[in-house]
Amino acid sequence: MGPEILRDVSFQIPERSFQFLSGPSGAGKTSLLRLLFLSLKPTRGLITVFGKERSQITRRDLPLIRRRIGIVFQDFRLLEHMTTYENVALPLRVRGRQEASYRSDVIELLKWVGLGERMHVLPPVLSGGEKQRAAIARALIEQPRILLADEPTGNVDPTLARRLLRLFIELNRLGTAVVIATHDLTLMEQVEARRMVLADGRLDIYD
């Protein structure tokens, strides 16, 4: 077991809230997001997700809970053999839904994130910003109750970063709680939102 990355961290993500999770590189932002996404178990402490304590969540429950959490990975994690459309539709496909039942929703969402003309393109052909938006669209397709985004503007220019931020704000307006992990101060200055700052394993919250 390595050193403790996070300690004495206590917070709540209210429904429909919008917050930034910031802190220097290596402060534990990604680890905290992974804890919230249930892809990491805490060595000690309590995490309650949608009213259920982490230790009570079995492997069988995980897929069902994850369907209510959207996540945007820093490295996108798009499947390279699938088109943008197929990548975005993947969460619905793995639930066994027929394509006819979700096709128009996926196309609508792709248009919303500005990938309407890139939906039949494979990820290697997409630019960094386009991949980022495809990853965001995939996280949103199931209309999650909470969206976790890890450095979603890390690979894009300031103009695109602002556009992505607008997407998150609009999503939040539609009812999804949003947590954006970033160390981009310029981005945070554009929105007055709750800030959770991680430093030396501790968390300070500025409402």
Add this chain to the structure above:
Amino acid sequence: MTEAGATGPAQRPEAQRGAPPMRPRQRRTAPIVPPQALAGNALVLVIAIMTFLSCLTLGAVTLVNDTAATWQTQISREATIQIKPAEGLDMEAALAGAAKIAGGFAGVRSTTVIDRAATARLLEPWLGTGLDIDELPVPRLVTITIDPAGPPDFAAMRQALTEQIPQASLDDHRNWVDRLVAMARTTVTIGAGVLALMLSATVLTVVFATRGAMAGSGHIIEVLHFVGAEARFIAAQFRRHFLVTGMKGAAAGGLAAAIIFLGFSWWSSRNLATPEGDQAAALFGNFAIGLSGYAGVLVIVLAVAVLTAATSHITVVSFLSDLDARQSDG
């Protein structure tokens, strides 16, 4: 909470200015598990080769097994009376007498006197053609076809023969049969051992080749896991993909082996009356794999395909377990 310049689905933040109109979808939905060009082809090839070798081994063992059984039954179905020439012996009468005596025993189906011409043909390989059999003191034979289910009393037959025809001797092939049975058993045991080794090698090769082909699939399993796919869904996708891969390779290998078997049968039937054919027939009996051989090939093909699918299933399940273990280590 405040925000700047928010947009909604209806407003479309990224207007497609100047972009060409949307084209209809041009391809079928990509499979969840991608067709792996290099690793997939290598796996199909490895499976095909191992299945081919396993089927050939199975065919060879079946052939040896059938041949050993044939040797045994053919020889135990016959006995021979040999009558040596002697001064004043009426050979033809002695042959007829011996045939009559033997034919009187229960368990004897028929008796055949090997006539002069046939005897000359039997000796031809040693003495050449144009042989006048009357000039040589050649022993003559009576073959007795016996009922293998209820063989006659050979001791009584031997006694009856020697009492009436002192020059006659009965050979019930007992020594030959015993030796051949021992040899056949050894051959079949060795064959079964070789087949067991071959099948073990196939199992191990297929398992490791499948795992090798799946080595690059970790990120796919991870993404599927993170977008909310259940473990059984992920496992089913990989199982289906590798069942098809395994089936392709195994069918190709099995088919190649079956073609070889058919080729040998065809060659054997074409050369039925030629020296080469006789040589092969002498060694292997009827050089053809029976229905059981082809059924064995089918079983191997199916087993290899199922093994490939099962290996991919176990690999996915263990990968997901490792993923959870890593989570708790974190």
